Amino acid sequence: MTMTPSDRAERELKNLEAVAGNGLLHRRAFLRGGAALAGAMTGYTLVPSASGQQLADDAWSLVPGVTVPDYGTRSRFEKNVVRTLSNPKGEPRTQHARTPHHLLNGTFTPNGLHFVISHAGDPDIDPDKHRLVIHGLVKQPLVFTLDALARYPMVSRMAFVECGGNSAPLFSLEPIQASVQALHGLVSCAEWTGVPLSTLLDEAGIDPKAKWIVVEGGDPPHVSRSVPLAKAMDDAMIALYQNGERIMPGNGYPMRLLLPGWEGNMNTKWVRRIQLTEGPGMTFYEARTYAPVLPGGKAYRFYFIQEVKSFITHPSPGLALKGPGFYEISGIAYSGTGRIAKVMVSADGGKSWAQAALQQPVLNKAFTRFRVPWRWDGGPAVLQSRAWDEAGYEQPTRAQLVAARGETTRVPAVTGFPSQHYNAVTSWSIERGGEVKHVYA
């Protein structure tokens, strides 16, 4: 009897050893299983079938296509891949636009889908009239035009930017049923290009008494934050480009402060002024807003670092599984304290774990895509991911985080911010029909 390709695939699948409960396979199962396995795992049947459709030339291949536009946009069939807006009618308050992680793949966020928080809309800044001033405890206060900065030696780096309030709905005492976009959509990753801030501060001449910078934007609320000078001299950048083009208006056009790995609100957009000071300004956003309250009533001050975190994007709520069989579990991991060292994935609510493959290159303070092959048997499963970084930090479980940071006393609005800096494990439950739900496990 001759073996068909599908027979071979079936046999190799049966021989594959699950490395953790509920069907998690070795992260290199694709490579070990060979082409037949790869075919089976992507869901295509290899059995010659009478139901197969006879191919014919498609209409779009028989006439000339549309004229190439001067600025490209995605296919009209992708029009549903959009950010979700908190104030779609421009209501007069802070606006949020969240990244649709479940509809993207890879590691960087397209510019039109990068998350935005604007406290009074995006200012319409004329780049020729914009100025950046450095003053305070310096030998010589300086003013820079965009033209001047564009002549400086530049650096490029991938970096995630995450709102300090991202994932805040997970502080809820009960799991809120919402998409990964609603729960984790206030983080994005881009390649930023610009001038190291240390170069500009050195040119102004730093007074030895200076220990902080107070940074201000040119937006209507003139959002300001204090940053330790040590961070400013380490890896801070005045960014001019985002994924190769000028920064988007919502992300700080024509220039923003980039503080890799630190709280999004500190990465001052539309940056226009940097004052060197001995102490922090205790501005509204650091004194009041980004000061998460702890159980008992005290609050953290200067919660600058976005700590190690991961979440599964595929599958996730809204992306139902279409029957038992093979799927790739994938998601995003990142840390404000270095490169991702390891991501473990569980399909049985944390009882057993499989190590995920990390998409190379794994970059410092940037998104790392992780992937694990999985055979779903159609039964209940709870998917989790947990990340570690090169500095030795581990992503806490939800129980660990709640023990230290507390949870809410009532279910908050999904767009609300009952606290900040949630970086614990997220759990997705796979229901019998393939629906994905947010659970605590």
Place this chain on the structure above:
Amino acid sequence: MYTRSLLGFAVTLTLALSARVAFAQTPNLGKPISPADIAAWDINVLPDGSGLPPGSGTPADGARIYAAKCSACHGPEGKGGVNGRLVGGDPIKIIDAEKTIANFWPFATTLFDYIRRAMPWPKPRSLTNEEVYALTAYILSLNKLIGENDAMNAQTLPKVRMPNQDGFIVRFPDRTP
């Protein structure tokens, strides 16, 4: 739950320093600017009062300005409306408590700084320094943090003690100078 790699930190620091040496010769394309030319933007106020401008305002002055320019969003007498209330607030016991000026804000100077840079929301930077002092005095007085006849100015404002001044823990003491 957390550990710290000193080695990783040292390596990062070394790389950062050597990168800076490589750029020792920099373009110097910034133009010198005088304090007088920065003045219109020089609006930071720090907790010790540095940055506070000349001028003064009383709660009574502030009440009139508030009614005209603030109550549409924050409600009459700071009781809240489209936007958050500016008066009252129970002591904070739970993580999702409402943070108010009286129960949370650690420094009175933040009030002056924020009103001057961001308020009123539809027309920021439209208030005079005298008006900002008066509004600051009015809101502090509504919260009974100063007397109803106390004027706020560069000398008095930094001395206002806020109830929750000591309610904070620095999250990363090893990383904050």
